[in-house]
Amino acid sequence: MQSGLPVLVLVGRPNVGKSTLFNRLTGTRDALVADYAGLTRDRQYGRGVFEDKAFIVVDTGGLMPESADPLAALAEEQAQMALEEADHIFFLTDAPAGRHSSDEAIASKLRKLGKPITLLVNKTEGRARGNDRGTMVADFYALGLGEPQPVSAEYGDGIVSVMRSVMGKFPANDATLPDIEGEVRVAIVGRPNVGKSTLVNRLIGEERVVAADKPGTTRDAIRVPFEYEGNAYTLIDTAGVRRRSRVEEVIEKFSIIKTLQAIENAHVVIVVVDAHADIGEQDARLMGLVAQRGRAMILAVNKWDGLDSGDREQAKYQVGLKMPFLDFTPVHYISARHGSGVGVVMRDVKVAYESTMKDLPTPELTRILERSVDRHAPPAVLGRRIKLRYAHQGGSNPPQIVIHGNQTDKLPTTYKRYLANEFRAHFELKGVPLVLTFKTGDNPFKDKKNVLTGRQVKKRQRMIKRFK
Numbered sequence: 001m002q003s004g005l006p007v008l009v010l011v012g013r014p015n016v017g018k019s020t021l022f023n024r025l026t027g028t029r030d031a032l033v034a035d036y037a038g039l040t041r042d043r044q045y046g047r048g049v050f051e052d053k054a055f056i057v058v059d060t061g062g063l064m065p066e067s068a069d070p071l072a073a074l075a076e077e078q079a080q081m082a083l084e085e086a087d088h089i090f091f092l093t094d095a096p097a098g099r100h101s102s103d104e105a106i107a108s109k110l111r112k113l114g115k116p117i118t119l120l121v122n123k124t125e126g127r128a129r130g131n132d133r134g135t136m137v138a139d140f141y142a143l144g145l146g147e148p149q150p151v152s153a154e155y156g157d158g159i160v161s162v163m164r165s166v167m168g169k170f171p172a173n174d175a176t177l178p179d180i181e182g183e184v185r186v187a188i189v190g191r192p193n194v195g196k197s198t199l200v201n202r203l204i205g206e207e208r209v210v211a212a213d214k215p216g217t218t219r220d221a222i223r224v225p226f227e228y229e230g231n232a233y234t235l236i237d238t239a240g241v242r243r244r245s246r247v248e249e250v251i252e253k254f255s256i257i258k259t260l261q262a263i264e265n266a267h268v269v270i271v272v273v274d275a276h277a278d279i280g281e282q283d284a285r286l287m288g289l290v291a292q293r294g295r296a297m298i299l300a301v302n303k304w305d306g307l308d309s310g311d312r313e314q315a316k317y318q319v320g321l322k323m324p325f326l327d328f329t330p331v332h333y334i335s336a337r338h339g340s341g342v343g344v345v346m347r348d349v350k351v352a353y354e355s356t357m358k359d360l361p362t363p364e365l366t367r368i369l370e371r372s373v374d375r376h377a378p379p380a381v382l383g384r385r386i387k388l389r390y391a392h393q394g395g396s397n398p399p400q401i402v403i404h405g406n407q408t409d410k411l412p413t414t415y416k417r418y419l420a421n422e423f424r425a426h427f428e429l430k431g432v433p434l435v436l437t438f439k440t441g442d443n444p445f446k447d448k449k450n451v452l453t454g455r456q457v458k459k460r461q462r463m464i465k466r467f468k
Helices: 018-026 070-085 101-111 130-143 159-167 196-204 250-265 281-292 309-322 342-356 362-375 413-427 454-466
Strands: 007-011 044-050 053-059 088-094 117-122 184-190 222-228 231-237 268-274 296-302 331-333 387-395 400-406 435-440
Touching (some): 018 053, 018 159, 044 159, 044 222, 088 130, 101 130, 117 159, 196 231, 196 342, 250 281, 268 281, 281 296, 296 342, 331 342, 362 387
Parallel strands (some): 007 053, 184 231, 268 296, 296 331
Antiparallel strands (some): 222 231
16 A cells, blocks of 8 residues: 555454554554454555554454465465555564464564564553563563563553554654545445455455455455546445345354445445346345435446356346336446456446535526426325425435425425436436435414504404494
8 A cells, every 4th residue: 555654564363453453543443353263354454643643554364374274375465465565563462362373473474574563462451560561471572573562452551652662763744644535435335255355356456355256255344545547446345245144143243234334434335246146135125225325326247257148138137127226326247357347337436426426506406496397397286286496405425405395295206206317317417316305385474473553452352342
């Protein structure tokens, strides 16, 4: 990751507290944390500030040198890439567990890098005082990485002194975190094993996230900044979302929460489906969730290259039959592995972002409203015509239009859909759900008491006496 800020990389074997430290240093909860080995598998980047100095911190997957698991090997490759970018390395170990053979193997590899390393003995909360300090860290001197530092990533013990020592070696920089307002946040979601991580790797041109032909490879929501045709983007690779009845592991439930958060934080969501699989209810439900959150959306039907003409026709039929949100959603048939159709997807991402953030002038909105009403007037309710007077923008991402009139609560859904299509066509809003809010103007004299003058009061009294 290219940046003028110092890069701090967190490494260690599984479940030693790297993600907990990542969250503490960044002041976020971006990394999943649980008492479960092997939870993090990809590189996770974050930004932080310590005493007026900004930095980049990278969380890595747990290193398991003795494991034969192919996913462990992929996680180690990701960690190695992060180490090549590092300006300083934090090597975390586990105080209660003591020095482990895996720690020795990792230390041996780190020594060969020739980069500054701080050995952190984690999970020492409340015990790093007096004689306990020396007893607790003594065993870790054997790793040959200098004086071990007792810390608690969970409670913050010892973190300030360690950061002060490390950051003091770097020159002063702009402590304001890099402005990411101009970046387009793109979440990539879908069922497990549909090719989300492969699509991310294809877009950025490197093996940035772990991709394997096995459901559930990605568990965290991984943010990947990159540039495409001169525009800044942040891709968010998410865990696969499957039916609730199949979500068994508590970690997978956490991953789904991270996916939902990614949808919430995104400008544009790419929903990936597998052309080889049965495109159906689960995919439609996921698209419905994205539409409900008001996010711009693009449907990417992946693994298109392996289908013959008959299967392609059947897949297109299934998409048209079972996807209820395609009236505003662009559909692309792609191969993430080979790259076909991927460029067109990114062009539509740009268009969808511009649509969801577009400013809609009030005079123009009102003109479109008047023109639409002239073409097709709202129906009458109990003999009274519904009147729509003017419109203005109520927000963006998604674009919201507020329409004022009378009896607007009586407007049928079909007429609201007609107005939405008119606005969408005029402003060329592509890939975004348009939110229409209707407000009925109150009668200004409603509940207002008429106060009589003194002369009117006397006249009223005379009239009452006269007719008694």
